[in-house]
Amino acid sequence: MPSTPSNIFLKQIGAHEGIIHKVVSLYTDGKEDKEDLYQEILLQSWKSFANYKAEAQFSTWLYRVALNTALNFRRKYQKTEALTATQNLSDTDVSAGSGDKEMLYYIVKSLDEVDKMLITLHFEGYKNGEIAAITGMTTNYVNVKLHRIKTHIIHRLKSVHNES
Amino acid sequence: MKVELSNDEDLQLLWTRMAKEKFESKKLEKENIMKALKQKSSLDINKLKKGLGIKILWCCGFLVSFFVLMLLNLDKVEFLKVMSVAVALYVLAAVIMYIEYRKMDSLSRMDDSVLELMRHNLKAITSALRMERIWGFFVMPLAVPGGILISSTLKGNSIMETLQDRQQLMVALVALIAVVPLMGLLTEKMNKSAFGAQIASLQENIIKMETLG
Numbered sequence: 495m496p497s498t499p500s501n502i503f504l505k506q507i508g509a510h511e512g513i514i515h516k517v518v519s520l521y522t523d524g525k526e527d528k529e530d531l532y533q534e535i536l537l538q539s540w541k542s543f544a545n546y547k548a549e550a551q552f553s554t555w556l557y558r559v560a561l562n563t564a565l566n567f568r569r570k571y572q573k574t575e576a577l578t579a580t581q582n583l584s585d586t587d588v589s590a591g592s593g594d595k596e597m598l599y600y601i602v603k604s605l606d607e608v609d610k611m612l613i614t615l616h617f618e619g620y621k622n623g624e625i626a627a628i629t630g631m632t633t634n635y636v637n638v639k640l641h642r643i644k645t646h647i648i649h650r651l652k653s654v655h656n657e658s
Numbered sequence: 659m660k661v662e663l664s665n666d667e668d669l670q671l672l673w674t675r676m677a678k679e680k681f682e683s684k685k686l687e688k689e690n691i692m693k694a695l696k697q698k699s700s701l702d703i704n705k706l707k708k709g710l711g712i713k714i715l716w717c718c719g720f721l722v723s724f725f726v727l728m729l730l731n732l733d734k735v736e737f738l739k740v741m742s743v744a745v746a747l748y749v750l751a752a753v754i755m756y757i758e759y760r761k762m763d764s765l766s767r768m769d770d771s772v773l774e775l776m777r778h779n780l781k782a783i784t785s786a787l788r789m790e791r792i793w794g795f796f797v798m799p800l801a802v803p804g805g806i807l808i809s810s811t812l813k814g815n816s817i818m819e820t821l822q823d824r825q826q827l828m829v830a831l832v833a834l835i836a837v838v839p840l841m842g843l844l845t846e847k848m849n850k851s852a853f854g855a856q857i858a859s860l861q862e863n864i865i866k867m868e869t870l871g
């Protein structure tokens with residue numbers, strides 16, 4: 495396959511498409527919104543691909559584009575799925591491994607857009623300084639906010655465990 | 659392995675497992691990717707940019723027709739005077755809109771920091787809506803008496819004669835008092851329903867990222 499920009503792009507997207515699935519799943523509810531956001535992220539990534547510098551990590555660059563698109567994307571459906579799901583999960587057997595994973599996913603999904611972005615990047619292994627560079631926030635703010643979000647998540651997970 | 663919910667590393671481990679199960683198994687088809695690359699953007703900023711582009715084209719279209727009319731009526735001095743003012747105003751409007759249009763070019767900024775892009779988009783959206791307001795409140799009121807002046811001078815009347823014509827003045831006044839504010843109000847309402855939520859969301863996110871509250 496010749497190494498044209500479109501082929502390089504397709505190869506990179508193929509290797510990192512989990513990022514797009516993650517951002518779309520966390521930021522949208524409803525099939526139509528999900529499809530629209532997929533398309534929009536792919537389109538914006540392609541249009542910005544000329545600016546991508548090979549020395550930077552593609553995953554970090556793609557996160558930036560995907561989060562920027564998600565935060566500027568207009569949703570047709572209101573956020574209800576995440577809230578309902580967290581309520582339903584509290585009634586299920588969360589002591590099983592899959593329960594914890596699902597619960598963590600839905601707690602993160604139910605966070606506001608900014609907190610969701612910060613904790614996702616943190617869970618993906620980005621250091622606070624890197625998160626600050628991606629988001630444009632100060633490292634100090636990232637430290638404080640992440641501490642609060644983690645406390646909130648742990649509290650939510652524990653309260654569900656205690657209820658079950 | 660039992661996950662301790664008070665430990666950050668364990669939470670990260672839980673997340674990694676969840677992400678692997680939930681997202682890594684999904685695969686995007688090449689055809690779907692290629693299809694997406696050919697789609698038009700649905701982001702508000704792009705819709706507004708397109709709208710502004712259409713207005714610039716309308717301005718250019720009017721300018722061309724103004725010039726044609728002027729060329730066909732070179733003997734009517736009064737008409738040429740009115741048309742010169744109209745041309746100057748439309749050129750000014752087109753230039754201002756073009757400057758805004760260029761400023762809205764956010765596509766190359768999608769890999770900026772999130773906060774920077776949100777600030778840029780908020781500025782561009784409010785600026786485009788301000789343009790709409792200017793269009794509604796200044797260009798429209800100018801267009802009504804302007805249209806009357808043009809048609810009257812084209813018939814061979816002088817500017818002074820047209821301004822002294824009670825009937826023409828009444829038409830212009832009714833249009834200015836009733837139609838123009840109504841159109842302005844409608845534009846404002848439509849913009850609020852179309853972009854109000856998006857502006858509020860951008861403002862809210864910017865505040866959240868700039869403050870610790």
